[in-house]
Amino acid sequence: xxxxxxxxxxxxxxxxxxxxxxxxxxxxxxxxxxxxxxxxxxxxxxxxxxxxxxxxxxxxxxxxxxxxxxxxxxxxxxxxxxxxxxxxxxxxxxxxxxxxxxxxxxxxxxxxxxxxxxxxxxxxxxxxxxxxxxxxxxxxxxxxxxxxxxxxxxxxxxxxxxxxxxxxxxxxxxxxxxxxxxx
Amino acid sequence: xxxxxxxxxxxxxxxxxxxxxxxxxxxxxxxxxxxxxxxxxxxxxxxxxxxxxxxxxxxxxxxxxxxxxxxxxxxxxxxxxxxxxxxxxxxxxxxxxxxxxxxxxxxxxxxxxxxxxxxxxxxxxxxxxxxxxxxxxxxxxxxxxxxxxxxxxxxxxxxxxxxxxxxxxxxxxxxxxxxxxxxxxxxxxxxxxxxxxxxxxxxxxxxxxxxxxxxxxxxxxxxxxxxxxxxxxxxxxxxxxxxxxxxxxxxxxxxxxxxxxxxxxxxxxxxxxxxxxxxxxxxxxxxxxxxxxxxxxxxxxxxxxxxxxxxxxxxxxxxxxxxxxxxxxxxxxxxxxxxxxxxxxxxxxxxxxxxxxxxxxxxxxxxxxxxxxxxx
Numbered sequence: 001x002x003x004x005x006x007x008x009x010x011x012x013x014x015x016x017x018x019x020x021x022x023x024x025x026x027x028x029x030x031x032x033x034x035x036x037x038x039x040x041x042x043x044x045x046x047x048x049x050x051x052x053x054x055x056x057x058x059x060x061x062x063x064x065x066x067x068x069x070x071x072x073x074x075x076x077x078x079x080x081x082x083x084x085x086x087x088x089x090x091x092x093x094x095x096x097x098x099x100x101x102x103x104x105x106x107x108x109x110x111x112x113x114x115x116x117x118x119x120x121x122x123x124x125x126x127x128x129x130x131x132x133x134x135x136x137x138x139x140x141x142x143x144x145x146x147x148x149x150x151x152x153x154x155x156x157x158x159x160x161x162x163x164x165x166x167x168x169x170x171x172x173x174x175x176x177x178x179x180x181x182x183x
Numbered sequence: 184x185x186x187x188x189x190x191x192x193x194x195x196x197x198x199x200x201x202x203x204x205x206x207x208x209x210x211x212x213x214x215x216x217x218x219x220x221x222x223x224x225x226x227x228x229x230x231x232x233x234x235x236x237x238x239x240x241x242x243x244x245x246x247x248x249x250x251x252x253x254x255x256x257x258x259x260x261x262x263x264x265x266x267x268x269x270x271x272x273x274x275x276x277x278x279x280x281x282x283x284x285x286x287x288x289x290x291x292x293x294x295x296x297x298x299x300x301x302x303x304x305x306x307x308x309x310x311x312x313x314x315x316x317x318x319x320x321x322x323x324x325x326x327x328x329x330x331x332x333x334x335x336x337x338x339x340x341x342x343x344x345x346x347x348x349x350x351x352x353x354x355x356x357x358x359x360x361x362x363x364x365x366x367x368x369x370x371x372x373x374x375x376x377x378x379x380x381x382x383x384x385x386x387x388x389x390x391x392x393x394x395x396x397x398x399x400x401x402x403x404x405x406x407x408x409x410x411x412x413x414x415x416x417x418x419x420x421x422x423x424x425x426x427x428x429x430x431x432x433x434x435x436x437x438x439x440x441x442x443x444x445x446x447x448x449x450x451x452x453x454x455x456x457x458x459x460x461x462x463x464x465x466x467x468x469x470x471x472x473x474x475x476x477x478x479x480x481x482x483x484x485x486x487x488x489x490x491x492x493x494x495x496x497x498x499x500x501x502x503x504x505x506x507x508x509x510x511x512x513x514x515x516x517x518x519x520x521x522x523x524x525x526x527x528x529x530x531x532x533x534x535x536x537x538x539x540x541x542x543x544x545x546x547x548x549x550x551x552x553x554x555x556x557x558x559x
Contacts, residue, residue: 002225006240008277008359009231012267072265072308098370099308103265129311132368136266 016138019109022117024176025088029059033174034087034116036075036107037067041152042159043094046121049163050091050170058171068107071100075107084114089174095122095130095144096151102126102133105144109137119173121166125149145169230364231281233354233379240280247286248276252293252556260296263361265308266368270296270360275352278359282352288330288345290556291408292352295320295382297553298410299353304544309412310363315371316412316543318353320382321527323396324406326555327384334384336531339377339416339454339538346382354379375415383529389457390528391464396552398470398526406555411525411548414443414541416454422535427466430459431476437539438481439517441491447507449517450542451481452525457532474521484514523547 025031033054035047044067054060064086068075075083083090092108095101101122108120122130124146134142147166154162222239226232249256254272262269272293279292299305299318309316322332333343341347363369387394396407421433438451453473455463463473488494495510509516518524525540525548542548 002222002239004241005222005225006242006245006277006280007229007231008240008274008281008355009229009362010268010270010274010360011362013262013269014267016267070307072311074265098313098368099265099311101370102311102368103308106265126370128367129370133266136362136368 012136016136018138019113019142022112022115024117024174026176027058028054028089028171028175030061031088032062032064032086033060034064034066034083034090036079036083036090036092037065038071038094038100038104039067039069040071040094040096040100042154043096043151045156046094046151046159046163047091049160050167053163053167054171057167070103071097072103074103074110080107080110080114083111084116087116089117089119091119091121091170091174093121094147094151095120095126096149098126098129101130105130105133105142106137108144109134109139109142117174119170120144121147121170123147123149123151143173145173226281231355231359233351233358235351237281237355238283240277244280244286245273245276248280248284248289249273251286251289251558253558254293254556260293261300261356263306263308263310263363266361266363268361270356274360275356278355279348279352281359282355283344283348284352285330285344285348288349290558291320291322291326291330291332291345291349294408294553294555295349295353295410296356298408298549298551299412301549301551301553302411302544303546304412304542307544307546309543310357310361311368311370312543313370313372314414314543315369315374315378316414317375317378317381318350319411319413319540320350320353321395321409322382322384322407322555323387323394323401323409323552324404324555326406327387332382332384334386334529335389336533338383338386338529339381341380346384347380350382351379375413381413383454383527385527386457386529389461389532391461392470392526392528395525395527399550399552401552401554405552406557407552408555409525409548409552411452412543413452414543416538416540418536418538420534420536421459425462427463427468428476430462431473431480434537434539435477435480438477439483441483441487441493443541444483444488444493444515444517445545446488446493446495447510447515448519448545449515450523450545450547451477451518452540452542452548453527454530454538454540455526455528456530456535456537457528458535459537460528461532462535470526471521473526474524477524478516478518478521481517482511482514483517486514488515519545519547522550
């Protein structure tokens with residue numbers, strides 16, 4: 001039945017391959033941590049809180065801040081290269097909109113592919129979008145850190161609380177402490 | 184016809200009465216129609232539809248569409264690079280057929296894609312946005328009449344195949360070719376009514392001004408498409424005044440509402456009813472004058488924005504160094520520039536009402552028109 005009916009759908013332009021995760025170390029002592037923020041409101045502020053906590057509580061030596069201006073496009077090559085050259089691990093966020101959550105996951109996978117462990121932070125409202133992007137990129141089930149939605153209207157103390165709450169999972173994701181999903 | 188007569192006719196069509204040959208024909212026809220229905224259900228089961236029935240597409244149908252353009256079937260006409268997706272002429276043809284387009288609409292569909300791909304909001308992830316924006320496709324030129332593209336009464340509403348299916352074909356490509364589906368990669372919070380229905384002809388015959396495509400540079404009389412993404416339409420009903428400045432003041436109030444300000448940005452356009460356009464023109468206003476008048480006056484005060492929790496606190500109230508170009512001591516300018524206020528004249532000349540439309544995104548529309556290919 002319906003063998004003459006044309007399928008109107010299309011797949012990816014090029015086949016996506018699963019990304020192998022970068023090798024992790026047991027902890028973050030002495031490491032250089034990249035913070036890759038997008039332009040969504042409070043993204044940088046949230047990551048700055050995470051960066052401060054990583055210095056205070058996990059012996060992180062250096063924090064490298066970068067910001068990407070497009071909420072949808074992948075991280076620009078030059079920023080990716082800088083992060084790979086200057087950082088041992090990178091925190092990406094905050095995926096707090098339809099396309100930027102998907103984009104954040106893609107950036108996390110790009111960093112992993114370049115050998116740098118990444119922790120992507122998305123809000124729980126965009127789980128479906130983030131998961132769909134992971135699948136689209138050939139890595140269904142890719143683990144990212146979820147924080148409650150929304151992040152944009154939070155005050156500084158509230159952002160701090162969020163960062164404190166997310167920190168253990170961020171650290172576990174960046175180190176060997178996390179039971180990672182097999183690719 | 185009486186109710187009894189209708190019932191009798193209905194019974195006959197169902198094959199209950201009538202001679203043997205007629206009954207056989209009815210039964211055969213019923214079988215074919217059942218098959219057509221099953222094909223539509225099959226399309227639903229495959230997830231190919233936007234919720235309404237689609238037309239089953241066969242290879243010969245696709246060839247009919249492809250015959251309407253000189254462009255190669257494998258030419259890529261649209262893409263979403265960050266999702267690793269692209270759409271060819273052929274895939275657009277399949278989805279135009281699926282949407283219910285006639286083959287001769289296809290050059291308009293292709294021009295609409297060309298116009299949409301000039302929009303930064305479209306290539307920047309607009310299809311996935313929480314605001315769920317709708318493509319607005321504006322058609323100029325004599326092709327409106329050849330294809331039956333409505334530009335008069337009910338122009339934004341239903342009832343016209345060309346308008347309805349050209350716009351729908353865009354949505355089916357987004358769904359089927361780009362794989363952007365609601366509650367998956369599309370994250371529209373509420374979406375908007377009629378998202379895939381906004382293809383309108385401009386009422387050039389009753390507009391006092393040059394068509395949109397001519398305003399942005401194509402020769403008058405060219406068959407052409409302009410397009411952008413919209414977040415909504417909001418009516419302005421003003422059958423009350425003959426004074427052009429009072430009318431513009433009414434538009435300005437809607438354009439300036441705080442809900443549409445995503446500080447420090449906002450945007451607006453006008454789908455002007457014929458009566459409003461003619462009133463303005465009769466009082467000496469060109470399109471450019473209307474744009475300038477509204478640009479200067481559509482400003483929302485700092486106090487109003489603060490009352491709505493949208494204060495511009497972080498930005499320099501006085502403008503200048505460290506300030507933002509659209510913010511001054513009075514407040515926020517709602518329009519990025521005069522010419523970014525798109526003006527289209529459409530609808531019937533039977534009541535003085537218009538729509539304020541809300542372009543999506545902050546990059547502005549391309550202010551270009553795409554000529555529609557003609558094979559004649």
